[in-house]
Amino acid sequence: MPFDGTVEPTEADCVLVFSADVPAYLFRLCGLNQVKLGSRQKDQPIGRAQHLVFAMLRREPNGTWAIVEPSPKFIEQLVTKS
Numbered sequence: 001m002p003f004d005g006t007v008e009p010t011e012a013d014c015v016l017v018f019s020a021d022v023p024a025y026l027f028r029l030c031g032l033n034q035v036k037l038g039s040r041q042k043d044q045p046i047g048r049a050q051h052l053v054f055a056m057l058r059r060e061p062n063g064t065w066a067i068v069e070p071s072p073k074f075i076e077q078l079v080t081k082s
Contacts, residue, residue, distance in 0.1 A: 001017070001040045001041065001042050001043060001044050001045075001046060002042065002074065002077040002078050003019045003021045003022060003042050004019060004020075004021060004039075004040070004041055004042050005017055005018055005019030005020075005021065005039075005040060006018055006019070006038065006039055006040070007035065007036060007037050007038065007040055007046055008037065009035070009037060010028070012030065013030065014028055014029060014030035014031075014032075014053075015028070015029050015030075015032060015035055015037070015046070015047075016028055017029060017046065023059075024058055024059045025056060025057065025058055025059070026056075026057045026059070026065060027054070027055070027056055027057070027078075028054070028055040028057065029046065029047075029049075029052060029053070029054055030052070030053040030054075031049045031050070031051050031052050031053050032046065032047035032048065032049045032052070033047055033048050033049065034047050034048050035047035052079065054070075054075075054078070055067055056068050056069070056070040056074070
């Protein structure tokens with residue numbers, strides 16, 4: 001986890017990651033195995049993946065979500081080998 005937050009499953013075999021630390025953003029991860037759901041602390045693993053599909057979404061002023069390109073630094077924080 002790049003920050004304290006919550007991991008919830010979706011109907012599409014993916015998870016959503018969100019946090020009060022970054023309330024305007026939502027992260028969708030697909031392709032994970034051994035997923036750890038619920039509250040997670042910064043630096044705790046979310047799961048493992050051979051091929052990870054990742055989307056970062058930002059809440060727009062009208063309440064909808066738009067896909068945005070994450071910074072390389074954020075991706076580095078999110079994806080680590082253990």
